[in-house]
Amino acid sequence: MRVLGINAVFHDPAAALVVDGEIVAAAEEERFSRRKHGKVPVAFSTWELPEQSAEWCLERAGLSPRDLDAVAYSYDPCIAPPAGADITAGNWEGLRTLYAQRAPLFLQTALPGLDPERVIFVPHHLAHAASAYLAAPYPRCSVLVLDGRGERASHLAGHAEYGDLTVLATQYLPDSLGLMYEELTAHLGFRRSSDEYKVMALASYGEPAYLPALRELVRATGDGGFKVGPIDWAAFAPARRGGPDCEDGAFSAAQVNLATSVQHRLQEVLLDLATWLHERTGDTDLVMAGGVALNCVASSWLLEHGPFERIWVQPAAGDAGTALGAALHVARGLGDRIHPMRTAALGRGWTDESLEGWLRMAEVAFERPDDVAKATAEVIAENGIVAWFQGRSELGPRALGHRSLLANPSHADNLQRLNAIKGREQFRPVAPMVRVERAADIFEGGPLPSPYMLFTHRVKPEWRDRIAAVVHVDGTARVQTVDEHDEPLVARMLRAVERLTGVPVVVNTSLNTAGRPMVDDPRDALECFGSAPIDALAMGPFLVRRRRR
Numbered sequence: 001m002r003v004l005g006i007n008a009v010f011h012d013p014a015a016a017l018v019v020d021g022e023i024v025a026a027a028e029e030e031r032f033s034r035r036k037h038g039k040v041p042v043a044f045s046t047w048e049l050p051e052q053s054a055e056w057c058l059e060r061a062g063l064s065p066r067d068l069d070a071v072a073y074s075y076d077p078c079i080a081p082p083a084g085a086d087i088t089a090g091n092w093e094g095l096r097t098l099y100a101q102r103a104p105l106f107l108q109t110a111l112p113g114l115d116p117e118r119v120i121f122v123p124h125h126l127a128h129a130a131s132a133y134l135a136a137p138y139p140r141c142s143v144l145v146l147d148g149r150g151e152r153a154s155h156l157a158g159h160a161e162y163g164d165l166t167v168l169a170t171q172y173l174p175d176s177l178g179l180m181y182e183e184l185t186a187h188l189g190f191r192r193s194s195d196e197y198k199v200m201a202l203a204s205y206g207e208p209a210y211l212p213a214l215r216e217l218v219r220a221t222g223d224g225g226f227k228v229g230p231i232d233w234a235a236f237a238p239a240r241r242g243g244p245d246c247e248d249g250a251f252s253a254a255q256v257n258l259a260t261s262v263q264h265r266l267q268e269v270l271l272d273l274a275t276w277l278h279e280r281t282g283d284t285d286l287v288m289a290g291g292v293a294l295n296c297v298a299s300s301w302l303l304e305h306g307p308f309e310r311i312w313v314q315p316a317a318g319d320a321g322t323a324l325g326a327a328l329h330v331a332r333g334l335g336d337r338i339h340p341m342r343t344a345a346l347g348r349g350w351t352d353e354s355l356e357g358w359l360r361m362a363e364v365a366f367e368r369p370d371d372v373a374k375a376t377a378e379v380i381a382e383n384g385i386v387a388w389f390q391g392r393s394e395l396g397p398r399a400l401g402h403r404s405l406l407a408n409p410s411h412a413d414n415l416q417r418l419n420a421i422k423g424r425e426q427f428r429p430v431a432p433m434v435r436v437e438r439a440a441d442i443f444e445g446g447p448l449p450s451p452y453m454l455f456t457h458r459v460k461p462e463w464r465d466r467i468a469a470v471v472h473v474d475g476t477a478r479v480q481t482v483d484e485h486d487e488p489l490v491a492r493m494l495r496a497v498e499r500l501t502g503v504p505v506v507v508n509t510s511l512n513t514a515g516r517p518m519v520d521d522p523r524d525a526l527e528c529f530g531s532a533p534i535d536a537l538a539m540g541p542f543l544v545r546r547r548r549r
């Protein structure tokens with residue numbers, strides 16, 4: 001069966017294609033449109049579709065819209081608040097429902113030849129859940145979905161067995177852990193539905209001073225669900241004015257402590273929810289999706305303190321991943337046997353010839369070293385920063401060695417250097433990548449392997465100075481392990497760096513500059529390299545070196 005998955009409703013529009021149970025392609029619209037998160041998260045934008053990513057998914061497989069057996073749309077207007085007579089009521093909620101109902105016609109316009117009768121609505125949280133339990137390598141597992149909101153809910157807890165899901169609990173709106181974190185994000189002067197990961201980073205700098213009060217306001221209800229607020233954020237700390245004129249570090253102690261307190265409370269409630277679920281399922285393994293599952297500090301805390309032995313988080317746990325989950329769910333419903341996800345590198349890629357064409361067109365001096373991995377390692381060993389553009393781009397918010405900025409972790413000031421290149425706040429951390437065989441020598445207290453960079457680990461004390469650029473203020477790091485069977489080129493680069501420097505770790509952060517989506521195509525890579533003080537661009541087998549004045 002050929003099933004196209006579409007996420008369009010709230011934010012992070014994306015498309016995914018599943019053919020005969022195999023994930024063939026998946027990409028976020030922002031990588032094509034160069035508009036971060038794809039669109040504004042308001043009801044008016046519900047009609048906007050991931051047109052370019054959907055077209056590309058079909059092109060990749062040599063299909064036309066006519067060839068599709070189904071289109072899976074990750075929101076079900078039948079279970080949403082009815083459009084009603086006044087579509088402006090409830091913050092335009094009716095308009096959202098109306099636009100979602102009309103999505104088959106919008107899709108027919110965007111993808112000429114598509115039969116609108118083949119569009120199947122998949123409930124939002126079922127799509128999130130399927131993106132985890134059908135993509136994970138576990139035949140039997142517990143499932144936890146936590147996000148801002150779907151049609152009427154913000155959570156799903158269940159048990160999956162050989163691809164069949166039993167839902168055990170649902171928390172309905174307005175109670176939402178995701179929306180709580182979004183509100184805090186906005187209160188601290190960041191963009192909601194976008195910058196929650198900055199709040200998580202900020203949280204490691206404070207004290208949980210407001211935890212007792214938050215325990216009253218936010219709590220599990222003993223039936224698998226939870227209660228949230230309402231919370232008067234200003235009673236804890238004044239709102240922070242955000243925007244470009246906001247200075248780095250311009251946070252009061254109360255604001256930082258508020259971030260720390262909410263993060264701690266989120267973790268405690270997550271533990272209560274997971275414990276409740278485990279008591280009912282007895283499962284060894286848990287899979288998670290929904291935007292809250294991208295909170296790697298909370299997921300790691302849950303793994304360490306909770307009842308599950310293993311946790312698998314969908315790398316595109318945010319709404320982009322619902323395109324994939326909806327497609328997998330519908331493909332299974334049509335009788336396909338689903339193959340678990342083996343990589344997040346599901347986006348666009350280019351041939352060497354095509355990359356060479358781009359470099360010639362840009363008239364930049366480039367070389368083709370015998371081994372680009374070794375040449376890159378030499379630049380890193382000399383403390384250069386390398387833009388690394390290799391293979392297919394990653395689905396989800398993490399760069400995993402395909403669209404990455406690489407640097408030497410032994411120089412502590414490379415953190416500031418990378419944050420300056422990327423034009424982002426100085427409290428933001430960067431992450432280490434390490435070959436899976438070497439990971440346990442350096443890191444502890446988190447799952448290994450950890451190929452999708454979704455958990456934090458403690459850096460062993462004897463390594464903290466040696467890889468200072470990637471160690472957070474609390475002594476942890478968000479590790480990506482690299483298996484050479486899956487990622488031979490990245491593994492070879494890491495080996496070469498270790499040979500040259502004695503350190504088996506490389507800094508890996510996403511290849512983009514402030515406010516822009518991750519680099520996706522060769523033009524983006526050349527623009528990014530051209531506009532920032534990056535020492536080299538390793539694009540496919542080619543290396544471009546910066547010539548400084």
Ligand SMILES: [Fe+2]
Pocket residue numbers: 124128147148149150290291318319
């Ligand atoms: Fe969601």
